[in-house]
Amino acid sequence: MTEHGRRLAIEPDERGDLAVAPLALRLGLRPTRYRQYNQRFVRWIAADGNPLPMANERAEQERARADEAVRRVEELERRLRESSG
Numbered sequence: 001m002t003e004h005g006r007r008l009a010i011e012p013d014e015r016g017d018l019a020v021a022p023l024a025l026r027l028g029l030r031p032t033r034y035r036q037y038n039q040r041f042v043r044w045i046a047a048d049g050n051p052l053p054m055a056n057e058r059a060e061q062e063r064a065r066a067d068e069a070v071r072r073v074e075e076l077e078r079r080l081r082e083s084s085g
Contacts, residue, residue, distance in 0.1 A: 017045055025052075 010018050017028035026045040034041060034056065043051035053061065 015049075 012018055013026070015028060017026040019026050024047065027042055028045045028051075029040040030043045030045070030051045032039070032041040032043060032051070032054075034054065043054075045051055
């Protein structure tokens with residue numbers, strides 16, 4: 001709303017996203033898998049055009065990062081055993 005209480009129209013960009021200038025983000029529809037649903041959801045969009053990760057996506061990223069860390073530790077342990085044996 002403007003300072004006079006009037007609403008301002010926000011024009012969508014070429015992807016149909018709506019800018020939310022005070023947050024430096026956009027809102028847009030993106031294909032998303034959430035629980036048993038696989039459809040387009042309204043998502044917050046970063047400046048690079050990618051949706052911000054939802055909680056379940058962040059959790060999956062963290063699991064993948066942890067799995068990779070475990071894999072690296074196991075590989076280093078294997079190398080250490082080979083070099084000292």
